[in-house]
Amino acid sequence: MKQTLPDQALKPHWDESRAVMNPTGALDAKTKQLIALGVAAQIPCAYCVSAHTKAAKAAGATDAQIKEAIATAALVRFNSTMLNGSDGGTEWSPQRK
Numbered sequence: 280m281k282q283t284l285p286d287q288a289l290k291p292h293w294d295e296s297r298a299v300m301n302p303t304g305a306l307d308a309k310t311k312q313l314i315a316l317g318v319a320a321q322i323p324c325a326y327c328v329s330a331h332t333k334a335a336k337a338a339g340a341t342d343a344q345i346k347e348a349i350a351t352a353a354l355v356r357f358n359s360t361m362l363n364g365s366d367g368g369t370e371w372s373p374q375r376k
Contacts, residue, residue, distance in 0.1 A: 302338075309338035316345065317352030 284292055300315075302308035312335035319327035335345055 307338070309335060309340050309344075312338050313340055313344060313348040317348045320349045321352050321356050 280292060281289060300308070300311055302311070304311075306314075312331050316328065316331035316335055319331050332345060335348075340348075
């Protein structure tokens with residue numbers, strides 16, 4: 280990030296990262312890292328996948344939990360692709376009668 284972000288944006292970025300990923304929030308560190316891993320796999324960002332896999336393991340995630348987080352993200356992405364490619368999800372809309 281140091282090479283990419285403008286100098287004035289670096290500190291606010293890291294402050295926000297620390298605030299969001301803080302393990303004392305409503306979600307524990309393992310859950311946050313598994314979410315981040317699922318998103319990273321869908322972006323896709325190879326560096327992010329590696330970093331969040333390591334962080335998830337450090338927070339206590341098992342290999343099975345890591346696989347399931349990635350599979351869950353993949354399923355959501357697949358469903359979104361299918362809905363967006365068909366009727367935009369109107370078939371499943373709560374307003375549909």
